[in-house]
Amino acid sequence: MKNFNIQEEEFIKSLFSEIGSESPSIDFHKRIISKIEKKNSIAYQPLISPFALKLIVAGILFIGIITLIIVPGDETSISYLTKITELTPSILNLKFPTLGIPKIQFGSIFNTALLAFSLLMFSWIIYTSKRLRVE
Amino acid sequence: MGLIASQDRMHFKEDSFYIEKTLEGDLNAFGQLIQKHEKYAYTLAFRILKNQEEAEEAAQDAFMKVYYSLNSFEGKSKFTTWLYKIIYNEALGRLRRSKRILVNLDEIKDTKENPTEFKSGMEQLQIEERKTLIKKALNSIKPTESAILTLFYLEQQSIKEIEQITDLTESHIKILLHRGRKSLLASLQKITNQELINLL
Numbered sequence A: 001m002k003n004f005n006i007q008e009e010e011f012i013k014s015l016f017s018e019i020g021s022e023s024p025s026i027d028f029h030k031r032i033i034s035k036i037e038k039k040n041s042i043a044y045q046p047l048i049s050p051f052a053l054k055l056i057v058a059g060i061l062f063i064g065i066i067t068l069i070i071v072p073g074d075e076t077s078i079s080y081l082t083k084i085t086e087l088t089p090s091i092l093n094l095k096f097p098t099l100g101i102p103k104i105q106f107g108s109i110f111n112t113a114l115l116a117f118s119l120l121m122f123s124w125i126i127y128t129s130k131r132l133r134v135e
Numbered sequence B: 001m002g003l004i005a006s007q008d009r010m011h012f013k014e015d016s017f018y019i020e021k022t023l024e025g026d027l028n029a030f031g032q033l034i035q036k037h038e039k040y041a042y043t044l045a046f047r048i049l050k051n052q053e054e055a056e057e058a059a060q061d062a063f064m065k066v067y068y069s070l071n072s073f074e075g076k077s078k079f080t081t082w083l084y085k086i087i088y089n090e091a092l093g094r095l096r097r098s099k100r101i102l103v104n105l106d107e108i109k110d111t112k113e114n115p116t117e118f119k120s121g122m123e124q125l126q127i128e129e130r131k132t133l134i135k136k137a138l139n140s141i142k143p144t145e146s147a148i149l150t151l152f153y154l155e156q157q158s159i160k161e162i163e164q165i166t167d168l169t170e171s172h173i174k175i176l177l178h179r180g181r182k183s184l185l186a187s188l189q190k191i192t193n194q195e196l197i198n199l200l
Helices: A003-017 A029-040 A051-070 A078-086 A108-135 B003-008 B015-023 B027-049 B051-068 B079-097 B113-124 B127-140 B143-154 B159-166 B170-199
Strands: none
Touching: A003 B143, A003 B170, A029 B027, A029 B051, A078 B015, B015 B027, B015 B079, B027 B051, B027 B079, B027 B143, B051 B079, B079 B143, B079 B159, B127 B143, B127 B170, B143 B159, B143 B170, B159 B170
């Protein structure tokens, strides 16, 4: 029995060495590499680094503040920069009188459209964020 | 590593060399690592799935998984053991998804055939014909048995390594090896007899 098993074992060994291994297609490894390359290139990489983004935000804020301070609201008003010299103890009463924001009157159609757009935008943001979370 | 396998991989460097290079970002090194192991990885997938295209896809996906989890490979086991485990699971997963029957240990009856009987019959056939018949016989047996036989005889993995690859117990692997041998011999005998009858 033992002899038979050894014989069987040797025979099966010889079968496997005879057939050897199977070969995949010639460009098998190349296809995997190109898949990896493709996947790596799609990977999310922010175009602007977080530092640059902070710098841009700081720049915009700086420009905004400078505009408030230097540019007068209209022809009659004086700039805040000029007022600084007049200011001594009343720093708490600071206002921004120079900033003349025009009051814009929209029509009812525009307001409705804006509202509809905002609602659509809001629902789209929720949908996209959920989908991204799932992915 | 077995003699057949090591001869095929002789002109390649050690796995650790390619792994280190790949982890440093060298994709060509990973290409070399694939080339070193593609034949055996593909063979294992093919023995389970028994379909060329599916086996290639499974092996490809497994290699992708290897690439993306290479930094988690601690080197406690051999790289091939880790690779074959991924290939084995990937191929079995695909087989399950395609709802093909895996293995039923009680289905195959123990045959009392004598290998010498059809050994002489086999010798009468031409080499290429013999190879085709052996492959045919291997394809006709159950995927898990075929995979275990391939790991044991072709890849020459030890029972311990096969345990790690398949997550099966030692006794289960021995049963599968025994059943696999019997099924292969039975299938081969059947096919060879048919072929010899056709030749006569």
